[in-house]
Amino acid sequence: MKRNLLMLLAGAAVAALFVLLQVLFILREGEVAVVTTFGKPERSLTEAGPYFRWPWPVQRVYRFDARVRCMEGVLQETMTRDGKNILISLYAGWRIQDPRLFLERVGGVQQAEANLDGLLRSYKNAVIGRYSFANMVNVDPAAIRFEEIETGILEAARPEALSRYGIDLAFAGIRKLELPEAITAKVFDRMRAERNEIAERYRSEGEAEAIRIRAEADRRRDELLSQADADAKRIRAEGDAEAAAFYKVFEKDPQLAIFLRKLEAMESTLKEKSTVVLSTDTAPFDLLRGMETSGETGRRK
């Protein structure tokens, strides 16, 4: 009996929990909800806390996360005021402001982001068309108008998002700028050409500098050698002059001096690889002449 009572109590507790879960729900911080009665939206709930409802199928609760949600748009090609094609992707933060309108008009996050993407893209094209390419990419930071463009898109899209979908667009920004593929290829070509130009400049600078350095080296070498050559000549001349001072002595007997010099010259020129043809007129071979005469006399005899 006692066991049955325990089982009965447990069953009653489970049943009570089941019933409680059917009629009570807790809305968490950051959530909003819409309660519908037989499909008709009855009330919107925005404050966190416990709420009662009639069980299904009488009432149904649609909960939504009301915190700011960030969405990223696709890269879209558009044209600037000066006729240049550019790819822009946007991001946007949005939250559910009017849950009832959101439920009726949109229904879910995926659909909401699809709708917002379309809305933002149409206003993006309109706003971008008012700015030139130089307002987006420029070495002068003052010329860049990112914030103006973003504010323009946000201010245009915000009221429509609120009135049409019950969504508050909290912020919108340009995530990334890119160029269409064909233009990107051309930019790459130009970048390559720029790099080649710089590379060639470096190469020719190197070559020119090398030529300059070599010429400088040659110049300094030639200067050194020519200076040395001149100095050497001067020194030799001094030597010659010093030697000439001694030669005055030869003036005492010039014939003897020349005779002695001739002998020196003969000696030095006949040192090697010489063939001398001498007659018996040359001393001391004139001695041979007498021998020759005595020989002939002897034969005659």
Add this chain to the structure above:
Amino acid sequence: MMDKNHERIPAGVAGLCGVTVLLMFALAGRTHLQSVTALVPFMLLTAVTALATALRYRLARLEEEERRDAAAHKAQTGSTLFEASSEVDPFTAARSRRMVEQRMVPFLALVLATIAALLGKSVFEQEAAPLSAPTNVLLAFPFLAAQAFVFFLFSRYLLGLSRSEQGRMMRGPGIYAGLTCLASLIAGIAVAATEKLPRVDTLFVQFTDAYLLLLAAELVLNSVVDLYRPRRGTEPCTSYESRMSRLLTDPASWARSVLMTLDYQFGFKVSETWFFRFLARALIPLLFFQLVTLYALTSLVFVGEHETAVLERLGAPTQNPLLESGAHFKWPWPFETVRRFPVKRVLRVTVGYHDEAHGQPGAILWSVPHYPHEDYFMLASREAEGQDSSAVPVNLLVVNVPVEYRITNVMQYGYGFVDASTVLEQLAYRSVSVLAAALDLSDLMGPRQGDIALALRAHIQDESDRMKLGVEILFVGMQGIHPPVAVAEAFQSVVGALESRESQILEARAYMNRTLPVADADAFAALSRAHAYRVRRSQTADAETFRFIRQASAHNESPSVFRSRTYLDTLEQSLAGIRKYIIAADAEQEVIQFNFEEKLRPDLFDFGSPLEGGR
């Protein structure tokens, strides 16, 4: 004695299956859920088994009535109705039942196996080519829950009846009804989960296919085994019962089997000992106590070492909601709940690349992408600006920037945004785009990188504060800035050209360093030679004049003798080693020819006397 209820109940179950099959088709048409269609094979199996069971009970009842009538007739007339023609087996209920039991029931398992295999295959084909995405999925949940409940009741009732000897055949439809209940319950859970995870619908169908094919294999095996199984007396054929499904649908049968095995093994009724009785008595209270304990444990929160939790009471944060690392008590679920945030951990978002499932590269080169997907950022170009105005004055650069941050305000981070890290990532992307748009290539790739990283960090921090993200930016790394792979080679060639320039200059300097010292030495040598010449000239002249003075004084003593002696001395010395021809004959009338090609002096290969040459 056979009761008509034994026929009606399985027949009723078969009818219920027919209705629910129609209901499932209608529901599948509304919701496009494959899970709903996947339940149909289970209902058909239940229906076929239930119809076969109803037929067997009906034939059994008719046989019994027939036997009873025959006995009454025999009592009245003294002979049986068919006694006169005992050689001919008349078409009686007993014969019909025998035929059914012998010719139909053994093959019922094969029929069920065929149904399971064919429908399993059909469901699989439908899963492979779904017609459209599920809609109104929550509509199916109550139907499936109600269906599971109804089949649960029937299953328990049939299995309860099957414990009596007469109701033994009810076990077959009871098992399949239980299987349908279980499948409906899992399908209901899968359908509820499909709202968040669409893949669950397909997973359930795959699971169903696998189970049906397994069931078909088991039934074929049962059928084969049944052919060789010795049958005791009137024991009915039950080869179409799936033991595998019985384990799932009648868990109590496990316990009974275990107890029977224990009794058999020990040789006495172990199940009737005090321990087993106590266990049986205390099992449910123990389970209940466990459930209560489990629920009570929801009052205990353990916050991890890197976390901070926010305590919510009935959905709203409490007065002092932050719970630091450690153990905390709270009201049980659902009255109080916590949200956890990794506040103490350094978190990270990346700009310009996606590095999911990407290991560290072996080498980081410009000519090889650093990551599978890298973004180009547009930079202004100083070079291109002055050129043709119709050209796009930009450069493209790959910028990989990891941004590390930590949560400083949990309430802003966790309650202001669904996913604050995504917002931070977008802000970081924007900041890099804005910053890069005003920079030249040389700025971003040159020595200003450090300053730019600081500026970027400050920009992202300002934007985060403006958005009230509740984060502190700890680090912004400019760690992967490189030209796109398509132009990397051209950039590398610039570096190569720089190196070439330097090497050419260094070579020229080497030439200078080689030339000048040599020239210096040559100059020194020339000067040295000149100095030597000067000294030699001067001293030689001095010596020569000294000698001349001496020779002149000798000459003055005897001029002719001095001249002749000096001449002859010199001639003697000069002609000593050279070839000489002395023409002693009268040369006026002779022509003398000299061969000057003749060797003047012998060399190593001349073996004759050196004097021979001079002759």
